[in-house]
Amino acid sequence: MFRTGLLVKFGIVRITSSCSLVQTSVKWCSTSANLFLKQTDSKTDEHLSSEPAWVKTPLDKQIFSASDAKSLLMSVEHQNFDGRCAINVVNILSRWVSEGKFTVSDFQKLDSKAKLEENLLKGEFSVGLFGTLQALKGLLLLGFKPNSKVVESLENEILWLLRKITLGQHLLVMDYYSQMQESARHQQVIKEVVSNVQRRWVEIVEAKDFVSLFKHAAHFNPKFIEKMEDVLVELVQGFSQEDQTKILVILGATQRRSTPLLRALSYHLNKRSDKLSVRLAADILFALHRLSFHDHLLMERICNDLVTQLTPEVKSSTIGSLLTSLGQLKYRHEGCLDAVCDWVNHNWTKVRYQDVLSLTLCLAALDFLPSCWEPLWEKMSVLLRQKRVSSDLSKFIQLDLAWSLAVLNHLDLETGQSVLNDEFMGELLGEAFLNLPLIFFF
Structure with a gap:
């Protein structure tokens, strides 16, 4: 946003300068024209840079630039419209529903709805995990039932993607699915995620992945979660102050009271020389209360910092x-x-x-x-x-x-x-x- 503001500001300076140059000498006309062309090119570059990564073809540009449902769904009739385009249309429509620009009842009345569904059923999305998850959430927002064939088509794509994505992305799938209604295919995806995470547990090394894991601990074998808590005791020293706090907060939110892990977290938080911010201090105190973990050295350190x-x-x-x-x-x-x-x-x-x-x-x-x-x-x-x-x-x-x-x-x-x-x-x-x-x- 700030970059855009600066470009516009500089553009105004160039226009003003060019106008004054034209008034003083005809010799500078060519310079003025060149400046204008450069300004136009910069605006074009700026517009192109604002387009999302999925905009690659003229049809994609038509979809991206649509201002209403009618113009957006005209793209459905295009001969090159496929599953990837259908995913992007769904994501745009669901965003409009969230923003109040479009309603579910309006979507149900659209003539192009059937053809959109037809392309979604064909598969061949090629939009990656995040785009597929967004579209899955979008379909539910547009009124599709969790057990509908269109939703199951996207879930089949997710099941296929689970074979080649990272473990962190597995936990991202878990985060998305925790917000959705359960169905038979929903349970199948969760089961596959849990199986893969428990099999590939050595890949869990980042704080955000541990936070996601503990957040969804109810889906995993309790013995597995206890093992991961023991693993985390050895890793927590290398995490930042903020990441250590996030882990403590999720333990408090889920009421997981692993004494060795809590002692390790409190020790390393207290050991750091840099002061705890007010926000982190509030989060830590809240977690300590939720866990009934009264570490007086850490609480004194927090209060002194505050x-x-x-x-x-x-x-x-x-x-x-x-x-x-x-x-x-x-x-x-x-x-x-x-x-x-x-x-x-x-x-x-x-x-x-x-x-x-x-x-x-x-x-x-x-x-x-x-x-x-x-x-x-x-x-x-x-x-x-x-x-x-x-x-x-x-x-x-x-x-x-x-x-x-x-x-x-x-x-x-x-x-x-x-x-x-x-x-x-x-x-x-x-x-x-x-x-x-x-x-x-x-």
């Missing part, structure tokens, strides 16, 4: 995540808590209500009042009173908030009475059975 990095550019949502994790980990680092509260106090205009709730619950859970508490509480109390009537908080969060205010010696009579009555307790018990996973445990 103290000097809480700039106004930090997002309120990140602050809320930090507060929630620190409260749930029951880790009291006074320097970090003071810095976070100071950030909230000085950046109040962009602080979200839910992050104020997280701050209240965190301070109560850790029994801590920051040095800026008085001016901070003045702002917090006004917001909490304003939101009390209109808020649709769950009963459990309302109870947690009342408890937190009591611990902080700021529980007012109205808030206390709102939770200490038979009606509230009845609703609380009813909600416990319906929304048990939503309970906040502090």
Whole structure:
């Protein structure tokens, strides 16, 4: 985008210069013309460079430049239209559906739909794995059933491609298929991917592949996943700080608590001399909480790094995540808590209500009042009173908030009475059975 802007800018300079030269001397006319031709050529080159790699023939250009479904599907009648062209048409139509420019019902009414399907059934796509996966997702978006012959045609192509693609691409297939409805052919593809990954496991060496593997661990033999965790213990030292964090986060998300792997990750994260960014710190603390893994050396290191990095550019949502994790980990680092509260106090205009709730619950859970508490509480109390009537908080969060205010010696009579009555307790018990996973445990 920036390159395009610069080209346009330089183009304007050339036009202006050429115009002034024409006014001063006829001798410069040829120079002006040459500049204009160069400018035109550069624009043409710029247009060509913006075309995707699959645009190779005049028919491809016709498909790529189509502005609506009617002009796009005129290409279906072309004598050279084949399975590869059909894939590209499907990808464009599905993109338009995602952008709201086209609807599934419009697609069902198209006269050329049958001929498009006919070409998809013939095969011979030659668009590679990514293009085929995109088209498969696009067909489902356009209303095709997972067990339809057209979808199965593309899945047969994927089964064929599995014989010659890398192991990382196998895991990419797994990522795509996790977003789709199951069918008999769907299960066959997953089974083939799992078989190939377990057979070629020595090829898994990159952090992103381990992340994908753990994300889909439910499809694999538990013993195989345990073996890969042991393999990762030896490899994790060579990963970047960000990759180590990603692995820790996926372990937290999937609740995989391999103690040797967690110890290796925490050791190497703590060992690095470069500071952890605020984003990585928030991710690590969240993962530690999810795994109930209280590594005090790592948590102290994280909090020490955070103290000097809480700039106004930090997002309120990140602050809320930090507060929630620190409260749930029951880790009291006074320097970090003071810095976070100071950030909230000085950046109040962009602080979200839910992050104020997280701050209240965190301070109560850790029994801590920051040095800026008085001016901070003045702002917090006004917001909490304003939101009390209109808020649709769950009963459990309302109870947690009342408890937190009591611990902080700021529980007012109205808030206390709102939770200490038979009606509230009845609703609380009813909600416990319906929304048990939503309970906040502090």
